[in-house]
């Protein structure tokens with residue numbers, strides 16, 4: 001990073017989210033600087049997906065503030081659509097539109113929301129598809145694709161309108177082991193191109209190699225964050241050590 | 254069962270089906286031939302028995318003269334066919350209007366936000382009212398009530414007024430079908446669309462409705478079959494459609510054959526749609542089962 005003061009793209013301040021009586025996010029503080037890859041780790045149910053959904057305004061926070069490029073996006077007066085246009089998302093589950101071809105899935109937002117001419121949108125989509133090895137599936141419908149292929153197409157779709165911030169929710173959990181490497185390369189490539197990424201994952205190897213910072217969520221609280229060597233290699237919190245030991249035992253490190 | 258090793262000859266060139274498989278296939282062909290033969294024989298026997306019973310029964314002669322008079326059928330046929338042409342035109346216009354109004358109502362009912370409360374409420378009242386009221390009452394109210402008002406500019410043609418009544422009733426049904434279809438689209442699809450920055454309207458038009466329409470096609474076709482028959486109800490207002498033409502013939506000849514002719518024409522009209530609905534239904538079920546098997 002050349003400048004001393006990195007631009008803060010996303011900051012999550014004291015965010016609380018409850019579903020009924022259960023507190024799913026408990027005063028979470030977290031920030032993502034420009035060009036950074038921040039990785040959320042934590043057990044299943046720890047609140048990773050919920051945090052990402054709050055950032056994307058799919059959930060309303062119960063307290064705290066989320067800022068995107070300094071603007072408070074949790075203010076009820078903001079235009080949620082305008083905010084979402086600056087954020088790309090790939091969910092845990094496959095969310096391709098089943099009634100559209102892969103190419104139409106990818107070019108939908110650029111054409112409809114961002115007004116990109118069809119020809120250019122399709123050209124850019126094809127470039128991205130080639131990069132993830134899906135060029136031959138461009139005209140196929142999602143139900144003709146394997147789970148891994150669907151997920152890669154969803155990643156391409158999120159990239160297609162050049163979002164300011166990319167949210168990735170366990171994008172590799174459905175991929176074949178050899179494709180995880182491909183996606184990792186893709187994420188690194190995006191990082192060098194200046195993409196800012198906040199992602200949840202269960203893949204610790206992925207986190208270790210790709211992350212600038214790792215955040216450990218436990219029961220809705222952000223227990224520990226720092227560079228991957230520290231959080232994954234020499235964690236301070238006993239809960240983090242416990243979690244990592246379990247993951248190691250499951251052979252995912 | 255032991256399989257002799259020779260049943261699977263290891264030749265590199267395409268060996269074709271093994272002896273075992275050929276034996277299976279010829280067995281299956283034999284079975285298929287047998288079932289066709291059995292079905293044919295049983296059908297012939299059944300028709301013979303049923304035919305004999307009907308023709309030898311005491312009332313058969315009277316039934317034949319008052320329902321199956323060939324001469325009356327031929328003489329009434331042209332007028333009935335002409336009436337059916339009117340029914341078909343009413344059907345086409347009504348079907349289009351019903352889908353448009355139904356879609357609009359369904360969209361109104363799914364609107365969120367306080368501003369839209371009156372629209373939402375109005376759409377709900379419309380659907381409740383016109384789904385509940387018997388079509389025949391609505392036909393009388395619109396068909397005889399409106400002209401009775403003697404208002405300027407209000408149409409008095411029984412064809413138009415009958416169509417209005419049909420559209421009112423059927424659009425309420427169809428609106429409910431569409432709404433169920435919209436609700437059946439998984440919420441994650443909306444979330445994905447909204448995440449891409451699509452507005453509520455864009456999400457509806459590009460993502461939710463296209464999927465909803467695909468899902469409601471089977472129930473929609475069923476409603477279309479019902480409408481095909483109900484277009485005959487405009488005859489109660491005096492429109493000279495197939496039913497009315499048949500009625501006139503009946504009154505002239507004192508013979509019921511024209512009703513049978515009109516009825517058969519409606520059946521002939523419905524059969525293709527019913528078959529299409531069956532096919533679409535079956536395909537939808539198969540898809541769901543395939544998805545469930547994953």
Ligand SMILES: Nc1ncnc2c1ncn2[C@@H]1O[C@H](COP(=O)(O)OP(=O)(O)OP(=O)(O)O)[C@@H](O)[C@H]1O
Nearest residue numbers: 019024042043044045046047048049050051092200
């Ligand atoms: N809409 C909802 N209503 C009620 N509870 C919810 C809802 N969404 C999530 N939760 C609960 O919030 C908690 C956190 O869920 P979340 O999906 O954020 O976990 P996660 O960390 O993403 O887990 P995973 O690794 O399995 O994806 C869970 O206990 C879950 O049951």
Ligand SMILES: [Mg+2]
Nearest residue numbers: 048049092169
């Ligand atoms: Mg999750």
